[in-house]
Amino acid sequence: MAELAQVIVDVPTLQTNRPYTYQVPPKLEHQIQVGMRVIVPFGKGKRSVQGFVVGLDQPADFQGTLKQITALMDLVPVVNSEMMQLSHWLADKTYSFWISCLYTMLPNMLKAKSKRIVKLVQPLAPEDQAIFGQQNVLDYSLVQNQASIVSRLLTLKRAGKVQFEYQVQDRARVKTVAQIQPVLTVDEYKQLRSKTRANATAQRKMLDYLQSIVGQQVLISQAQKTTHLSSANFRQAEDKGWISMQQIEQYRQPFGAELTDPAAKDPLYLNLDQQRALASVKQSIDNRQSTVFLLQGVTGSGKTEVYLQAMAHALQQGKTALLMVPEISLTPQIAERVRARFSSQVAVLHSGLSAGERYDEWRRIERGEAQVVVGARSAVFAPLKNIGIIIMDEEHETSYKQDDAPRYHSREVAKWRAKYHHAPLLLGSATPSLESYSRALAGNYQLLQLPHRVNKRPLPPIKIVDMRPEVQRRGESNFSTALLTALQERLTKHEQSILMLNRRGFSSFIMCRDCGFVLKCPNCDISLTMHLDTHTMRCHYCGHEEPIPQRCPQCHGRHIRYYGTGTEKATKELQALLPTARILRMDVDTTRRKGMHEKLLQKFGSGQADILLGTQMIAKGLDFPNVTLVGVLNADTGLDLPDFRASERSFDLLSQVSGRAGRADKKGQVIVQTFNPDNYVIRLVQAHDYRKFFNTEMQIRQLASYPPYYYTIRLMGSHEDEQVAAKMMYDIRQELGKQLASDTMILGPTPRAIARLKKRYYYQIVIKYRQDPQLHSLLTKIMQEAQNKYQRGAELAIDPDPQYFL
């Protein structure tokens, strides 16, 4: 029995970021529960919105008549008690709206679509009736861009001739399939058959078939396949009372072909290091300790097998297990291994799933039908109960941080959940983030190490090729003589090669050689990227698109030059240099279509190509035994980005990609081309010396007061008017300055590197602090005040622990 309900409504603004109290209609009093979705009236007019029940029967301090809940959208709560607490914590921690956090944790299908409709209440003049056509309701979204119609409708509304209403439509759809069941006996079917005419072939076929399946239930799709009868035939059979038909629920199957390798089911033999690591984790599972482990293992050291066996142990204890990977489509092989080991117990969650597939996987987890979850960032919210272990593979990956609101880091959420479930959290990486490694050294995390490769081979030797003399000698090229020779050798030996073109943060833009003009996005002030496949210039931020100019738009000269080389150009060049090589290109353009990633990798894995040339998406997780050569075409890109983590990222990337070579019993080799052969990052990658890189980088971070020595927070203010954005941020800086700890630093405000994005101007402040107990509440206050204090249209966003300062 609940008479009052506290509801968080789907209106993501600062002003509405708190529970509203509603009356529960008597007939819902026994059904309503915390965590259910509801439809409630909100605001003036006939507006109604979706909301979440976050509390029941708390007294309302609201002076006025409470409104009633219109309807419940769920029979059982979609947010359980753990998730409710988590969402609240998350909203506070990331300075975001509670409603946004709730939605982030749930599959998209549970976000209802709200539709505005216009209803006719009085007869209209013919010219107005034309807007409605034959209907007396109108979908407002169809006309909302046509100003003349909108203003006419508003006039009619004032005259009381039409009404605006809202419909909240739940999009959660369960997929059903039809199933048939014979309802007569074999004899009855025989009898019926004898009565049909000789030329009623379909009916006869049907009756023969039905006889054969008496006592069974068959999917209609299956029945159609066996009989070649149409669904209409079966509907007729139902009408005649020959069969009964039911709709049964079916999960959408996100996986393609069934697994091929039965051997993958068995656990592999563990070497001593692996055994030691596993034992520590197992102990922690058994003792219900939420220890954080950092498993550092060089590429090829068998981290995945440790994960799998730790998960198996949790399952044996009747618990569940969560494995997070940076992005499944980039690392399909690990997801496959988990599925091979745990088969139908596994649910996979990642961005490549359709909304329906995602919803179904979510329900399988929620209902306890899947006990193992593999997924990318948002899988950390998988509704698993009784978690025994959480594992985060490649914990240093930046994709674990979401860069729009709510700006959470999966690692932090994972820690929260591990604590909640008294389960260990296992962070794994070959190149841990400096944050995690320093915590491990300080004893906050328990460090586990796998220093050797499973195949006992040394890490592949890395040869550094100085591109400066190379270019002087042979002119501009993506390929040094050394690399070409090595590639040619692989071709002869029928071994494979992987080539990486590091393009992070840079793309091919065009520049006029006469006047220096660079084509930029009219909305965002950043240079447009050339896409040869569609013959357009595109803005990667807002999606703006325009044709490739033939002449310089500024000076009309013809000397337009293409800067930067894409994978496309490199592939062409390489094909010309090695005409017999079969080259696969892998980048955002060739993998845009669903499933292309897997397809390309499959093609390469099965030996249908000699060389895989791609962007950094090929650096991670790939495990192809026949690959013996890895080449990095341009190691420099990314080294000099104006970003304090640039070196760390480059070290990770180069180490990762190097690890792709020589994973089985063949010896591997790595060739790194660079214009900065003496750069410490490149030298230490060559030496395979993470520890030394860590020490070097830590000194730099300490000198500059960057993480992990200092925490950082970024505040971003934006407005259509640059002056307003700037003013707001200067005001905020003033306010911050008054109340912060003495060793806290405030940088800025400065215009952001991309100062204008989607027609708005951005200014940012970066705060660096070590210990500042006041800061969180101060920022929360600033965020809350921002709504009224500054000009309308001003927006403030806070990013705790930003990955980029750009």
Place this chain on the structure above:
DNA sequence: AGCACGCCGACT
């Protein structure tokens, strides 16, 4: 977000 109220300029 989106809706109404309310105060100013341009019109029948």
Place this chain on the structure above:
DNA sequence: GTCGGCGTGCTC
């Protein structure tokens, strides 16, 4: 004198 512009405030 009214119609309709958008700046302001509020939503249980």
